[in-house]
Amino acid sequence: xxxxxxSLGLVPIDGFSMGSRVPAVGxxxxxxxxxxxxxxxxxxxxYRGKVVLLNFWATWCKPCTTEMPAMQTMYDKLxxxxxxxxxxxxxxxxxxxREHIKQHGHTFPVLMDRDNKVxxxxxxxxxxxxxxxxxxxxxxxxxxxxLLTEQVILDTVARIQKPEPMKAASLK
Amino acid sequence: xxxxxxxxxxxxxxxxxxxxxxLALALSGTVITLxxxxxxxxxxxxxVVIGSQQQVSPKGLLTVNAFYNYTPQGTLLSGTDGxxxxxxxxxxxxxxxHHREIRTITQMYTLDLNYGVTDRFGIEVAIPYKKIKHRHFxxxxxxxxxxxxxxRFSDNGxxxxxxxxxxNILPSLRSLLVTGVGVYVPTGDHNQTTAGLEGAETMEPxxxxxxxxxxxxxxxxxxxxxxPHRLNQFTSGSYxxxxxxxxxxxxxDQFDFSLGANLVTVPWLVLTNQFNFRYMMRxxxxxxxxxxxxxxxxxxxxxxxxxxxxxxSRSVPTTGSTYFAYTPGFQVSLGDxxxxxxxxxxxxxxxxxxxxxxxxxxxxxxxxNLAQGVSYVFGVTKVFQVLNPS
Numbered sequence: 001x002x003x004x005x006x007s008l009g010l011v012p013i014d015g016f017s018m019g020s021r022v023p024a025v026g027x028x029x030x031x032x033x034x035x036x037x038x039x040x041x042x043x044x045x046x047y048r049g050k051v052v053l054l055n056f057w058a059t060w061c062k063p064c065t066t067e068m069p070a071m072q073t074m075y076d077k078l079x080x081x082x083x084x085x086x087x088x089x090x091x092x093x094x095x096x097x098r099e100h101i102k103q104h105g106h107t108f109p110v111l112m113d114r115d116n117k118v119x120x121x122x123x124x125x126x127x128x129x130x131x132x133x134x135x136x137x138x139x140x141x142x143x144x145x146x147l148l149t150e151q152v153i154l155d156t157v158a159r160i161q162k163p164e165p166m167k168a169a170s171l172k
Numbered sequence: 173x174x175x176x177x178x179x180x181x182x183x184x185x186x187x188x189x190x191x192x193x194x195l196a197l198a199l200s201g202t203v204i205t206l207x208x209x210x211x212x213x214x215x216x217x218x219x220v221v222i223g224s225q226q227q228v229s230p231k232g233l234l235t236v237n238a239f240y241n242y243t244p245q246g247t248l249l250s251g252t253d254g255x256x257x258x259x260x261x262x263x264x265x266x267x268x269x270h271h272r273e274i275r276t277i278t279q280m281y282t283l284d285l286n287y288g289v290t291d292r293f294g295i296e297v298a299i300p301y302k303k304i305k306h307r308h309f310x311x312x313x314x315x316x317x318x319x320x321x322x323x324r325f326s327d328n329g330x331x332x333x334x335x336x337x338x339x340n341i342l343p344s345l346r347s348l349l350v351t352g353v354g355v356y357v358p359t360g361d362h363n364q365t366t367a368g369l370e371g372a373e374t375m376e377p378x379x380x381x382x383x384x385x386x387x388x389x390x391x392x393x394x395x396x397x398x399x400p401h402r403l404n405q406f407t408s409g410s411y412x413x414x415x416x417x418x419x420x421x422x423x424x425d426q427f428d429f430s431l432g433a434n435l436v437t438v439p440w441l442v443l444t445n446q447f448n449f450r451y452m453m454r455x456x457x458x459x460x461x462x463x464x465x466x467x468x469x470x471x472x473x474x475x476x477x478x479x480x481x482x483x484x485s486r487s488v489p490t491t492g493s494t495y496f497a498y499t500p501g502f503q504v505s506l507g508d509x510x511x512x513x514x515x516x517x518x519x520x521x522x523x524x525x526x527x528x529x530x531x532x533x534x535x536x537x538x539x540x541n542l543a544q545g546v547s548y549v550f551g552v553t554k555v556f557q558v559l560n561p562s
Contacts, residue, residue, distance in 0.1 A: 125345055126230050
């Protein structure tokens, strides 16, 4: 039986200030900066003008890894049509993440949320979570659970990129 | 046990499994062997933090815990002789020095259901089935030359159902703080009688499977990932108050506090170490007060001597306790274990864990009553997706 050090004194104070709030659909997504696996700084703001699929994941999360092939397929298909995937890894060792990405041949940017800050910013307290953000940086869809399929991504991106006819009509 | 959560799970053969769990619980407690005499004494239960029981399930998920709890109470601590009062419910009398305790074994089978109404708000329902076996000398100063008569009895049945509303006030991937407010519904029988040859007598309140009155409980559970997905710490606390029942008996307030940590060794094995503290205040009784005769009484041995015809709320000596224990344990994730070792994935073992804890007393003061010994908890957790996540 492993001997564990048990002390409340080990708990950082910021551990208790992590109340997450889910961003409402129709509100602007808050910008952030994270380092990707290549060591480059990436921000949400730099993808303004594109539809962004912001996916929060971890290698141990089975629903997360199950939906990633669909994300890769749609990233390959739609990347030239104004679509980007940002896979935000939560609190994992970089080598482990790198190995997973290499093993599965994923090519979309993988960002490392080492201190859980961006997850808290987007109200994430269970994995996976996928947030679709439109060209103007507005949250259009917030999906909890491993529900992403190629069709779901395709339909969501199409809906975001093409305003609904009814809405267009009513604007006239 | 682990703090991290996945929103989606597999496996939907939930109804069959729930029925199986119910059947197992029902079958496990069918033998009823009541014997003679008025009951006595306390029955205690061991208490551990299981984690999946304390958390709020994500929206649409049902977390089922079915666990067995074995608690012996048979140790006479230094300076105690095991002589305690009797509570005679039929005559509404508290009789000092009337029983000499030998042993109590409490076994509890609990079905605990946790459902996530939202990702932060959940409802918990715990249904206990209790078995109490007890052995003592009854009638000190009264029968058998004042030595009393050895009696054994047992009591079985469903206890008080606990309904708890929980809210996760600080959710994040790394931490949580859950608060709960719950009610103990007096569903358990508190009128069980002995099956003695000289007529049935109502057993003492502490030997009944139900308390006979509503109880309320406030609680919290906090957890934090010290090393994400590897090591997490937790604390838990609760306060329980039970109102006076229609026999005039009121169980003492109960304070529980636990502190511990979980270590993920390999994905299918989690080791747990925790410390548990329980402080129970004395029970109170309304009725009359009497005492057993002692050799110094001229009529010894004989009927009890009434001291006060009307006590309004007298604390019952030898109830209440202070208990501090160390509890090591482990949890095995069956799905991960089978997949790792046999490379097989089945819905039966998916999202299913087995756990075992041994609660070892470190410090205990039971106010002259028998002290709680090493206790055990063995159980299974299964998570079912009732509604699709959205």
